[in-house]
Amino acid sequence: MKTARPPSSLCLPRLDGRALDFVKICAALCMVVDHVNTLLLDYGSTVMFLIGRASFPLFCYASAVAVIRAGGDGLRQAGSLLLLAAFTEPISQVARHQNDMVNVVFTLAAGCAVATFLPRLAPVWRNVIVALVPLTVWMPTTLEFGLAGVCLPAVLVLALKGERGAWPLLFVLLASINLYPLEARIREDGAGGAVQATVLYFLAATFLPWVLLQAGRRLKNDHRLLHRHALQIFYPGHMLVLWILELLGASV
Numbered sequence: 001m002k003t004a005r006p007p008s009s010l011c012l013p014r015l016d017g018r019a020l021d022f023v024k025i026c027a028a029l030c031m032v033v034d035h036v037n038t039l040l041l042d043y044g045s046t047v048m049f050l051i052g053r054a055s056f057p058l059f060c061y062a063s064a065v066a067v068i069r070a071g072g073d074g075l076r077q078a079g080s081l082l083l084l085a086a087f088t089e090p091i092s093q094v095a096r097h098q099n100d101m102v103n104v105v106f107t108l109a110a111g112c113a114v115a116t117f118l119p120r121l122a123p124v125w126r127n128v129i130v131a132l133v134p135l136t137v138w139m140p141t142t143l144e145f146g147l148a149g150v151c152l153p154a155v156l157v158l159a160l161k162g163e164r165g166a167w168p169l170l171f172v173l174l175a176s177i178n179l180y181p182l183e184a185r186i187r188e189d190g191a192g193g194a195v196q197a198t199v200l201y202f203l204a205a206t207f208l209p210w211v212l213l214q215a216g217r218r219l220k221n222d223h224r225l226l227h228r229h230a231l232q233i234f235y236p237g238h239m240l241v242l243w244i245l246e247l248l249g250a251s252v
Contacts, residue, residue, distance in 0.1 A: 027058035
């Protein structure tokens with residue numbers, strides 16, 4: 001019976017089965033914590049916000065595993081996620097009160113498409129592309145986590161394949177994903193506040209996901225904990241439930 005790589009290894013573990021489902025469940029729980037803080041508490045809890053920073057990297061990890069499992073072709077996964085994103089968007093917009101960003105599944109869909117092509121480029125071109133990504137934090141975007149979030153699954157594919165050059169790229173993207181749009185953050189918090197936020201968000205987006213991945217390594221890579229469509233039901237479902245709870249709270 002196959003198990004994940006030994007906990008002593010410093011490589012990014014390639015999980016499957018119940019181990020991967022454990023990571024997906026943790027990502028979903030972090031997302032719920034983040035959305036409760038956003039939609040019901042109006043960003044009232046810093047701790048909940050930081051816990052929420054773990055959700056997107058974990059979902060990107062699961063997307064990267066799916067791309068590798070498909071032989072490096074993430075276009076089918078991208079298509080499925082695009083349909084889910086389009087279906088969920090009306091619910092998401094109502095729950096988030098016509099937010100100027102589309103829901104995060106659009107970013108994951110784009111990420112799976114990029115993960116099909118970016119790992120096939122020569123290392124020098126991959127490095128140049130990812131090195132330029134932080135410059136885009138100054139640009140307005142309708143995608144949650146911006147271009148850094150779109151590129152993250154591709155770099156995770158490289159890390160999962162054991163390419164050491166992927167780690168600096170991974171750190172660059174993890175430091176960038178929560179900074180869109182940087183200009184607005186500097187305007188609100190000042191340059192010093194933006195720097196502090198960069199460091200804090202980076203730690204939140206790396207430490208908890210790493211701990212959860214190491215916990216997942218201890219589980220067997222067999223069977224499943226989730227139905228194959230569980231997350232497709234979860235995402236629009238939890239947004240709808242939170243919207244209803246918000247309405248009930250407002251009516252009390």
